[in-house]
Amino acid sequence: MIAKYALRFAALGYLAMLLVAPVGFVFWRTFEHGVGPAWDAVTTPDALHALKVTLILTAIAVPANTIFGVLCALAIVRHRYPGAGVVNAVVDLPLALSPVVVGLALLLLYGRGGWLGGHAIVFALPGMVLATIFVSLPFVVREVVPVLREIGTEQEQAAATLGASAFQTFRRVTWPAIRYATAYGVVLTTARALGEFGAVSVVSGRLVGQTESLTLYVQDRYQAFDTTGAYAAAVLLALLAVATLLLMTRLKPKEGIQ
Amino acid sequence: MAASADGLSAAPGARRSLAPGLSIGLSTLYLSVIVLLPLAALSWKAHGWGAVSTPQATAALRLTLGLSLAVALVNAVAGTVIAWTLVRDRFVGQGFVNALVDLPFALPTIVAGLTLLALYGPKSPVGINAAFTRWGLLLALLFVTLPFVVRTVQPVLFELDREMEDAAASLGAGRFTTFQRIILPSILPAILSGVALAFARAIGEFGAVVLISGNLPFKTEVVSVYVFGRLESGDSGGAAAASVIILLISFGVLLAIGALRRWVTRHDR
Numbered sequence A: 001m002i003a004k005y006a007l008r009f010a011a012l013g014y015l016a017m018l019l020v021a022p023v024g025f026v027f028w029r030t031f032e033h034g035v036g037p038a039w040d041a042v043t044t045p046d047a048l049h050a051l052k053v054t055l056i057l058t059a060i061a062v063p064a065n066t067i068f069g070v071l072c073a074l075a076i077v078r079h080r081y082p083g084a085g086v087v088n089a090v091v092d093l094p095l096a097l098s099p100v101v102v103g104l105a106l107l108l109l110y111g112r113g114g115w116l117g118g119h120a121i122v123f124a125l126p127g128m129v130l131a132t133i134f135v136s137l138p139f140v141v142r143e144v145v146p147v148l149r150e151i152g153t154e155q156e157q158a159a160a161t162l163g164a165s166a167f168q169t170f171r172r173v174t175w176p177a178i179r180y181a182t183a184y185g186v187v188l189t190t191a192r193a194l195g196e197f198g199a200v201s202v203v204s205g206r207l208v209g210q211t212e213s214l215t216l217y218v219q220d221r222y223q224a225f226d227t228t229g230a231y232a233a234a235v236l237l238a239l240l241a242v243a244t245l246l247l248m249t250r251l252k253p254k255e256g257i258q
Numbered sequence B: 001m002a003a004s005a006d007g008l009s010a011a012p013g014a015r016r017s018l019a020p021g022l023s024i025g026l027s028t029l030y031l032s033v034i035v036l037l038p039l040a041a042l043s044w045k046a047h048g049w050g051a052v053s054t055p056q057a058t059a060a061l062r063l064t065l066g067l068s069l070a071v072a073l074v075n076a077v078a079g080t081v082i083a084w085t086l087v088r089d090r091f092v093g094q095g096f097v098n099a100l101v102d103l104p105f106a107l108p109t110i111v112a113g114l115t116l117l118a119l120y121g122p123k124s125p126v127g128i129n130a131a132f133t134r135w136g137l138l139l140a141l142l143f144v145t146l147p148f149v150v151r152t153v154q155p156v157l158f159e160l161d162r163e164m165e166d167a168a169a170s171l172g173a174g175r176f177t178t179f180q181r182i183i184l185p186s187i188l189p190a191i192l193s194g195v196a197l198a199f200a201r202a203i204g205e206f207g208a209v210v211l212i213s214g215n216l217p218f219k220t221e222v223v224s225v226y227v228f229g230r231l232e233s234g235d236s237g238g239a240a241a242a243s244v245i246i247l248l249i250s251f252g253v254l255l256a257i258g259a260l261r262r263w264v265t266r267h268d269r
Helices: A001-030 A035-042 A045-078 A084-096 A101-110 A126-136 A138-149 A153-162 A165-197 A197-202 A215-224 A227-251 B020-045 B055-088 B094-100 B109-120 B134-159 B160-168 B173-205 B206-214 B222-231 B236-268
Strands: none
Touching: A001 A035, A001 B055, A001 B094, A001 B109, A001 B134, A035 B206, A045 A084, A045 A126, A045 A138, A045 A165, A045 A215, A045 A227, A045 B020, A084 A138, A084 B020, A084 B173, A084 B236, A101 A126, A101 A197, A101 B020, A101 B173, A101 B222, A101 B236, A126 A165, A126 A197, A126 B020, A138 A165, A153 A165, A165 A227, A165 B109, A197 A215, A197 B222, A215 A227, A215 B109, A215 B206, A227 B094, A227 B109, B020 B222, B020 B236, B055 B094, B055 B134, B055 B160, B055 B173, B055 B222, B055 B236, B109 B134, B109 B173, B109 B206, B134 B173, B134 B206, B173 B236, B206 B222, B222 B236
């Protein structure tokens, strides 16, 4: 009995010290003088512009990676072709790679003296979009692949035998089966895109009011000793994260808890 | 979430599922343009070993590896304990705690670093100042890597057959012996793959550590911060060289996880 309570105490204590207390404290500090100051801090022109940039990045990266994710999962699971193993490995790379390395790679490719340099890609929005797409690329693929494997091909073959075209088979048979996995992947992609910092930090050039996303804005405010502004923007990001978390819990298959 | 690299199980009869040319062609093109081309440019621009054998670079690499190993060890224990309480224990608010574990995945890393500095930084209300110290870096890395081991161990622990444990107990095994002989061997592969993911993440983490690090060379400068610093001072060759080392470590860890998964599947049959 004692062992049980000791384990519970250790687990909850660890989570409380590492996650709950720091995040809770920032929320408390942000709202200790009411909602007014926090609201003022996130509605300055720079903050609003940063929010807009973040939303633009997310609005481009998420649909692009969703379409790619489904196509790539189909390619990996349903077709045998040379190089499929490489594709499978490369898809995972953004999960393990440092965001700074991603940003640097984009900078060296599209920056001054790069192979594709000379266009206004780095230190501008297109570079930040590419960086966001890179880091949030694997999530839809990784959620859809196991489901495609699980459902097998019998129903698709049956549809094909009955004369359905490839597109009809996808729309009527495959898509309904992978719908929830795709949705879960989209939520993960969105969370990653909203919160990306390192890669975007390298390629943005950090022009305040121009190429500053909300995460860069948090760092900028903190380093300018404007803790009110930094905390308010951080809380805004955290609220978006909590919304994502609620969606994740909703969509995730319930398992692993008694 | 977990990176999987298991073998391909394509069904030969499924060629009609969606025009194969379309899905293969488009996804290969997309991957090449978004991922492979930039990484090729990075490797091309890396300026040999000279740039990474400077004392500052090796110090940054050594610190990063040491911290990542510490992160891996702490996560192996803490992650397993948390997974255990989520699966085997019962208490009010368990669902909330279960959702809470995913918070580090959803929360932007810069926010993670900021919240830790707020509570354990220079203006700490609890009197702990971990800013610009290695303890602070460790804390930040533990924050962002928390879910990995929990989320790999939890489903395995859930599926575990309890009859074996009951049998061990009825044969007189104590709690510890049962854990060591029956439970641990079953969940060890899951712990290892979670630990590997946490290790890879810790090697490259930037957002969570950038505010806490304070960029003190030889003291709190981890390799991602070092790369960023090189870049700011215009030495993109040196930055690229250090990046290629991070790239190789990450790729090595991914391959190791893939090998581990294949080994486990083979021994399950």
